Amino acid sequence: MEDAKNIAKNYNPAEFEDKLYNEWVEKGYFHAEVDKNKKPFTIVIPPPNVTGQLHMGHALDETLQDILIRYKRMQGYSALWIPGTDHAGIATQIKVEENLRVNEGLTRYDLGREKFLERVWDWKKQYGGRIINQLKKIGSSCDWDRERFTMDEGCSKAVKEVFVNLYNKGLIYQGSRIINWCPHCITALSDAEVEHAEQAGHFWHIKYPIKDSDDYVIIATTRPETLFGDTAVAVNPEDERYKDLVGKMLVLPLVGREIPVIADEYVDKEFGTGCVKITPAHDPNDFEVGQRHNLAQIKVMNDDATMNSYAGKYEGMDRYECRKAMIKDLEDEGLLVKVEDHSHNVGQCYRCGTTVEPIVSKQWFVKMKPLAQPAIDAVKNGDTQFVPEHFEKVYFHWLENIRDWCISRQLWWGHRIPAFYCDDCGEIVVTKEDSAVCPKCGKEMRQDPDTLDTWFSSALWPFSTLGWPDKTEELDYFYPTSVLVTGYDIIPFWVMRMMFSALEHTGEVPFKHVFIHGLVRDSQGRKMSKSLGNGIDPLEIVDQYGADALRFTLATGNAPGNDMRFYIERVEASRNFANKIWNASRFTLMNLDVTENKLPDLNDLQLEDKWILSKYNDVVKSVTENLDKFELGIALSNLYDFIWENFCDWYIELVKPRLFDKENPTGKTAQYVLTYVLSNTMKLLHPFMPFITEEIWQHLPHEGESIMISEWPEYDEKLNFPKDVESMELIMQSISAIRNRRAEMNVPPSKKAKVIIVTDKTDVFKQGTAFFEKLASASEAVVQTDKSGISDNAVNVVVPSAEVFLPLDELVDKTKELERLNAEKKKLEGEIKRVEGKLNNAGFVSKAPQKVVDEEKAKGEKYKEMLEKVLENIKSMENM
Known part of the structure; x- marks a missing residue:
């Protein structure tokens, strides 16, 4: 215990936050071991990108996890919080390529794959730990001894194991299908990596001449530049307008190539003109039509969305430049009928915002239907529960409508696909080994140049971080994990992938609860973004107000699943709360003579002692219950009310006379109650505000080294004093009513006046006469059963169970x-x-x-x- 009297006069978190954090790390308090005498509680961190730096969304996510892990650690669990980072294939490669281009004028191709990857690893060593260090600044009590990276040796081993197992089961296959292609990142994307946004566009109505006829059909398209890849025009077989056209040939505008008119039920007779251009290489629905009718697939764009040789004279143009040029040519040739405004959903790359192109491409896919159903059943059966429950709908929607997952990426940074090709005989081998020899012709095989989708490795995170596929002691003890804390925006990216991956490879759900939080928005309710320039750096908040104030703000604004608005004024209010705690604690410490933390003999308790102990006992119960329900905001709100109002504003004021009067025999009792309530309240507050609570607790009488490994307070039936609470609150209501009435009459607190209380509960109010004198500016407090002796001009205040009178002539000069x-x-x-x-x-x-x-x-x-x-x-x- 530090010297109680040496606590700093003013609250200055900069003086102790870093110091305390370093002590916690050095003493190994964050480290969790397999301990059969304890229950396990496990959280795996949603791994932030290795390219990233802390933003307010991270700060919220990590604060909520830290609250839960600190709470469970104090409850006696072997609480493991596994930290780590994601290699972030696309984002990291783009970052390093950009640095190469700007600083050296080079591309990755100039360096070659091996040298380029050396540069990426160098970059990771230099900058990859930045976000981890930032997490430490906000107090994250992760087990840093177990820090993982999605491309470390253990995680990479798990990735190969999963790929090979799924391939051997026929659940991973290679095929040519329509995928989402980002022309800026130059890679395939999964459906989950495409964000759809409403965009203003157009419908171009174009004439397609009928061969050997002066007649034509009209098609309407939003992407005229794909016209060069048309291999048919489709109509509905029930559409009487076009029955005679089916089987005839059309002449493709600007190209001259002949294409057939086909009948397919895919076409909606009521939409557009009822004639639909079919471009199997550039549209997922057209691809399916093309499969049914054995149509050719003509890809008309290069990887960077410039037009290729199939576009004729438009070759080399950007897709939108081509669109503009060809529309002019169609108009000049009399083939453009009209242009209509049309708003539609357009897919954009979630990384860079570029409009994606649906393009036919040979890629690797995971067959999803067999994997999705067990993941659906696990939530429906209650093996994993969402908090709030309504987010199950988002989860089910994605899994019930899921298409096969495109997992290959045209990148160099990432887990390389463990497939090998023989260029001589065409044999394919999928293996966990780093190289392969053709089993047929004995030649050295060439490895697939592509890498796996970053989410493929992070889908294994809950079990790969614990040593899977090896049967480790940690995996057996800490898995399945207890709770996943994450935002609703990555349910399709990550949550469902972890679920089906875990069930397939471990036979168990990866976590028992999924605690979903919302987004942190700015004060106007807008999403924080670089483009709006409305982001707030959490570390700047920490530097100015302290980590505890930031954490308090994020936790109090949180209700499961709901977005929150971030106001600097709320941070200032949080800092004020910390300051209130500091001042109340300092007052307590400066008036303590006791050197141990214990409850006094219950028979020695005064009315106000029983009241505060009962209120404290109630808050222990409410905070614990709400934390168990993941209602972290409610738990903290209840604790805030208790500390500010009950403890600081009332109890400390009520016991000051007992503390100051050294002859008062109840003074020591007051000290013991103050010490007991304050130290245990700091324990309740510790998960939310770890630094200030540790600093105060160290100055209070205590046992043990640190508040963070002390025992969580428990509800104690013997601290229930309901009748005393009722009595005390009647007195407090009366004092408040008197204060309000005096304030209305502008009577200064220094002006003393007699207080006469008329009540049937004389025993109750007689216990509080000293409180009226101390807190209601009473010159004396008289308790009686009738109104005798009260002047006609007395001001009256009605309160529960009593009527209070204040002689007017003592209050004011009329x-x-x-x-x-x-x-x-x-x-x-x-x-x-x-x-x-x-x-x-x-x-x-x-x-x-x-x-x-x-x-x-x-x-x-x-x-x-x-x-x-x-x-x-x-x-x-x-x-x-």
Whole structure:
């Protein structure tokens, strides 16, 4: 225990936050071991990108996890929080390529694969730990001894194991299908990596001439540049307008190639013209039609979305440049009928925002239907539960409508696909080994140049981080993990992939609960983004206000699944709360003579002691119950109310006379109660505000090295004093009512006045006479059963179970008070007249900005309300 009297005068988190964190790490408090005498509690961190730096979404996510892990650690669990980072294939490669281009004028191809990957690893060593160090600044109590990286040896081993197992089961296959292609990142994307946004576009209506005829059909398209890849025009077989056309040939505009008219039920007769261009290489629906009708697949774009040789004279143009040029040519040739405005959903790359191209491509896929059903069943059976429950709908929607997962990426940074090809005989071998020899012709085989989707490795995170596929002691003890804490925006990216991967490879769900939180938005409710420039750096908040203030703000604003708005004013309020705790604790410490933390003999407790102990006991129960339900915001709100109102504003004030009077025999009891309640309240608050609670706890009498490994408080039936609580709260309500009445009459606290309490519960109120004198500015407090002896002009206040009287002549000088009230009345009438004069002036109302006019109206209303109150007070005073 540090010297209680040596606690700093002012709350300055910069003086102790880093110091305490380093001590926690050095003493190994964050480390969890397999301990058969304890229950395990495990969280795996949603691995932030190795390229990243801490943003407010991370800060929220990590704060919520840290609250849970610190809570369970104090409850006696072997609490493991596994940290780590994701290699972030696309984002990292783009970052390093950009540095190469800007600083050296080179591309990755100039270096070659091996040298380029050396550069990426160098970059990772230099910058990859940045976000981890930032997580430490906000107090994250991760087990840093177990830090993982999605491309470390163990995780890479797991990736190969999974790929080979799924391939051997026929659940991974290679095929040519329509995929989402990002022309900027130059790679395939999965459906989950494509964000759809409403965009204003057009429908171009184009004539397709019928061969050997002067007639034509009209098709409407939003992507005319794909016309060069058309291999048919489709109509609905039930569409009477086009029955005679089926089987005939059309001449493709600008190209001259002949394409057939086919009948397919895919076509909606009521949409557009009823004729649909079929481009199997550039549209997923057209691809399926093409498969049914054995149509050719003509890919008309290069990887960077420039047009290829199939586009003829438009070859080399960007897709939108081509669109503009060909529309002009169609118009010149009389083939453009009309252009209609049309808004539609357009897919964009979630990394760079570029509009994706649906393109036919040979890629590796995971067959999803067999994997999706067990993941659906696990949630429906309750093996894994979502908090809040309604997010199950998002999860089910994705899994029930899922298409096969495109897992190959045209990148160099990432887990390389463990497939090998023989260029001589065409044999394919999938193996966990780093090289392969052709089993047929004995030649050295060439490894697939592509890498796996980053989410393929992070899907294995809950079990790969614990040593799977090896049967480790940690895997057996800590898995399945207890809870996943994550945002609703990555349910399709990550949550469902972890679920089906875990069930397939471990036979168990990866976590028992999925605790979903919302996004942190700016004060206007907008999503924080670089483009809006509205992001707030959590570390700047920490530097200015302290980590505890940031954490408190994020936790109090959190309700499961809901977005929250971030206001600096809320951070300032959080800092004020920390300051309140500091000052109350310092007052307590400066008035302590006791050197041990224990409850006094319950028979020695005074009324206010029983009240605070009961209220404390209640808050132990409510905080614990709400943490168990993941209602972290409610838990903290209950704790805030207890600390600010019950402990600081009431109890400390109630016991000051006992502390200051060294002759008072109940003084020691008050010290023990103060110490017990404060130290245990710091324990309750510790998961939310770890630094200030540790610093205060170290100055209080305690056992053990650190608050973070102390025992979590438990509800104690013997600390229930319901009758005493009722009595104390009657007294407190009366004191508050007296204070309010005096404030209404502008009586300063220094002005003492007699208080007469008329009640049937004389025993209750007689216990509080000293409190009325201390907290209600009473010169004396008299408790009686009737109104005898009370002057007619006494001010009365009605409270539960009592009526309180204050002699008016002791409160105010009636003459002076009437003078003051009449002066106030005159002043307000003048203000009202001035405002009404302005508002009745047509020139002012017409010329002044509406905001100014509205402000004047608001002032007028406020003055009228104030005048009404003053008039009531004058009337009341005159009648006394």
